[in-house]
Amino acid sequence: MGVMTVMRHEIDEQPEALARTLDALLPLRSEIARLAQGRRHVLFVARGSSDNAAIYGRYLCEVLAGRPAGLAAPSVATHYRADLDLSDTVTVCVSQSGETAEIAETQAWAAAHGARTVAVTNVAGSTLADAADLALITQAGAELAVPATKTYTTQLAAIAILVDALGDQRLDFARVPAEAARLLDIDVDAAAAQLAGAHDTLVTGRGITFGTALEVALKLEETCLRPVRGLSYADLKHGPIAVVDADLAAVLVAAPNGPTVEGVTQLAATVRERHATVIGIGGDVAFAAQCDVALPGPDLPEELAPLALAIPGQLMVEALARQLGLDPDAPRGLSKVTQTDH
Amino acid sequence: MGVMTVMRHEIDEQPEALARTLDALLPLRSEIARLAQGRRHVLFVARGSSDNAAIYGRYLCEVLAGRPAGLAAPSVATHYRADLDLSDTVTVCVSQSGETAEIAETQAWAAAHGARTVAVTNVAGSTLADAADLALITQAGAELAVPATKTYTTQLAAIAILVDALGDQRLDFARVPAEAARLLDIDVDAAAAQLAGAHDTLVTGRGITFGTALEVALKLEETCLRPVRGLSYADLKHGPIAVVDADLAAVLVAAPNGPTVEGVTQLAATVRERHATVIGIGGDVAFAAQCDVALPGPDLPEELAPLALAIPGQLMVEALARQLGLDPDAPRGLSKVTQTDH
Numbered sequence: 001m002g003v004m005t006v007m008r009h010e011i012d013e014q015p016e017a018l019a020r021t022l023d024a025l026l027p028l029r030s031e032i033a034r035l036a037q038g039r040r041h042v043l044f045v046a047r048g049s050s051d052n053a054a055i056y057g058r059y060l061c062e063v064l065a066g067r068p069a070g071l072a073a074p075s076v077a078t079h080y081r082a083d084l085d086l087s088d089t090v091t092v093c094v095s096q097s098g099e100t101a102e103i104a105e106t107q108a109w110a111a112a113h114g115a116r117t118v119a120v121t122n123v124a125g126s127t128l129a130d131a132a133d134l135a136l137i138t139q140a141g142a143e144l145a146v147p148a149t150k151t152y153t154t155q156l157a158a159i160a161i162l163v164d165a166l167g168d169q170r171l172d173f174a175r176v177p178a179e180a181a182r183l184l185d186i187d188v189d190a191a192a193a194q195l196a197g198a199h200d201t202l203v204t205g206r207g208i209t210f211g212t213a214l215e216v217a218l219k220l221e222e223t224c225l226r227p228v229r230g231l232s233y234a235d236l237k238h239g240p241i242a243v244v245d246a247d248l249a250a251v252l253v254a255a256p257n258g259p260t261v262e263g264v265t266q267l268a269a270t271v272r273e274r275h276a277t278v279i280g281i282g283g284d285v286a287f288a289a290q291c292d293v294a295l296p297g298p299d300l301p302e303e304l305a306p307l308a309l310a311i312p313g314q315l316m317v318e319a320l321a322r323q324l325g326l327d328p329d330a331p332r333g334l335s336k337v338t339q340t341d342h
Numbered sequence: 343m344g345v346m347t348v349m350r351h352e353i354d355e356q357p358e359a360l361a362r363t364l365d366a367l368l369p370l371r372s373e374i375a376r377l378a379q380g381r382r383h384v385l386f387v388a389r390g391s392s393d394n395a396a397i398y399g400r401y402l403c404e405v406l407a408g409r410p411a412g413l414a415a416p417s418v419a420t421h422y423r424a425d426l427d428l429s430d431t432v433t434v435c436v437s438q439s440g441e442t443a444e445i446a447e448t449q450a451w452a453a454a455h456g457a458r459t460v461a462v463t464n465v466a467g468s469t470l471a472d473a474a475d476l477a478l479i480t481q482a483g484a485e486l487a488v489p490a491t492k493t494y495t496t497q498l499a500a501i502a503i504l505v506d507a508l509g510d511q512r513l514d515f516a517r518v519p520a521e522a523a524r525l526l527d528i529d530v531d532a533a534a535a536q537l538a539g540a541h542d543t544l545v546t547g548r549g550i551t552f553g554t555a556l557e558v559a560l561k562l563e564e565t566c567l568r569p570v571r572g573l574s575y576a577d578l579k580h581g582p583i584a585v586v587d588a589d590l591a592a593v594l595v596a597a598p599n600g601p602t603v604e605g606v607t608q609l610a611a612t613v614r615e616r617h618a619t620v621i622g623i624g625g626d627v628a629f630a631a632q633c634d635v636a637l638p639g640p641d642l643p644e645e646l647a648p649l650a651l652a653i654p655g656q657l658m659v660e661a662l663a664r665q666l667g668l669d670p671d672a673p674r675g676l677s678k679v680t681q682t683d684h
Binding site: 041043058059062066067071074075076079080082083085086088102200202206210228248260263 | 385389410413415416422424425549569571576590
């Protein structure tokens with residue numbers, strides 16, 4: 001142990017980064033609403049961790065704001081140059097650096113096909129921010145560790161504000177930073193030890209917290225260099241449940257409340273019946289009781305829980321990397337600005 | 343060997359099943375066009391293998407017919423009961439049995455929210471078919487092996503006809519059954535042997551053939567009971583490339599032509615540089631040259647190639663299951679009618 005990793009330091013910065021981002025972007029809600037006026041569809045464009053943030057945005061848009069939303073397939077723009085009429089659409093391009101060429105190219109294509117464009121990025125003045133109709137600049141500060149942590153959770157905050165601006169109900173963001181701070185003190189050693197001893201790892205979740213599950217899976221894979229499968233609850237029930245056995249550690253991410261908790265709790269029981277180890281993140285008391293190791297999540301409404309729910313997963317991944325003798329700050333094979341085609 | 347498995351028999355039936363399905367559904371194109379008139383968006387609803395067919399449909403819709411398309415998140419309907427206005431949307435619900443409760447429930451929700459509804463199913467008179475505005479009944483015949491093969495490729499045929507009806511260009515389906523038949527004779531033993539010896543398995547592809555890659559991954563997982571990751575080309579480049587090493591067998595699925603072949607060929611080279619084994623399916627001569635083992639694909643335009651491109655993967659999976667001493671017809675833990683929540 002001794003010296004704190006940069007990744008851990010950046011995990012710890014999240015309550016302040018979230019508070020700064022909320023302060024900066026909440027005043028833009030009326031501008032967002034104006035931009036989106038008369039536009040019925042929302043199309044998110046992203047890759048990697050940003051894509052996991054976009055998946056949260058997609059559910060939130062449909063559930064909270066009642067607007068049909070989806071995820072773009074960038075190759076439709078960059079490789080097939082499809083001729084779509086996007087005059088009823090707002091695109092939301094999400095990129096930490098604002099310099100991912102594929103995302104910038106897709107944004108330009110969308111604008112040329114009639115879309116209004118919002119960029120969510122951590123870098124003011126980036127290619128993506130400058131070209132968008134409206135840029136929502138997250139206030140994470142410079143992120144030095146390769147695995148995204150505070151840039152990811154602040155993207156979620158920006159997206160939640162965007163969706164809040166599109167709908168009629170107002171979300172209450174006030175308790176988000178404090179709930180994030182509370183989760184920094186949890187003990188993740190038992191969870192990391194379970195993962196260290198597992199042969200296979202799978203991460204799943206459902207609905208509004210599904211993106212969190214995929215983000216924990218990606219973090220495990222890129223930081224701990226393990227093959228990890230991130231699956232939806234339903235897709236797991238539809239086939240791959242056949243490969244659940246004693247060699248498997250299943251990380252189940254659950255919302256603290258809402259209509260998906262019961263099903264994920266049932267899934268935890270099913271997975272344990274098959275002798276796999278269940279590590280739970282979040283959920284309620286009944287969910288925690290079904291897990292071999294349960295990490296607490298935030299006490300927030302389901303709609304906002306993802307802004308803090310990744311933190312136990314981030315801490316677990318950082319601890320596991322150290323247990324495995326890896327450097328969580330600089331996993332092999334990853335660079336900070338991701339480019340799909342170069 | 344000796345007795346032929348039911349799965350192998352059903353793989354072999356695909357040329358005829360495709361021909362029957364094309365004959366039955368091509369005459370419905372004007373009816374499809376009428377139903378979709380004035381509807382700008384297409385929303386696919388599916389799970390499991392049907393979801394992999396829907397992913398093909400999504401790309402094809404956008405690339406070929408110029409209509410924005412996406413994949414529904416069923417929990418938005420079944421759990422969150424979101425209030426979306428779908429009066430500009432055609433939904434395409436895909437289910438082999440037509441009895442998957444979650445899909446039928448989502449179709450009813452979509453209709454109640456203004457969507458026109460098309461069902462793609464193998465069972466006339468099923469719940470899904472009866473409730474849809476228009477049912478496209480695939481002509482696969484009864485499928486007895488648990489892993490879907492002919493019901494999957496005939497779904498692709500139905501979806502290609504649907505998209506053909508929505509666009510201005512006409513696809514030429516005439517050579518599809520013969521190209522499917524040609525692929526039944528290929529030798530997959532070397533590919534199966536490579537997979538048998540690998541510690542980790544990953545399947546990837548891009549664009550119009552991405553759904554094929556996910557289907558091969560699902561088939562490997564559910565039939566051979568192996569943890570397999572199905573990843574997009576871009577997502578692999580964005581992080582998990584870090585976990586590519588000599589323990590890995592990567593199955594790369596490539597279109598025979600079109601704008602994505604070059605990138606997937608480059609990926610094959612990158613993966614081999616990292617000492618992983620590359621099994622290629624489809625692609626062109628340059629792609630095959632980059633693979634350790636290359637299985638041929640169909641000689642069809644990229645837009646229709648998926649209707650036959652899964653066949654080498656199906657054969658490889660069936661051979662691998664037998665090599666592993668498993669029964670490909672009845673993998674453990676799977677039933678034929680999938681239900682997410684029961």
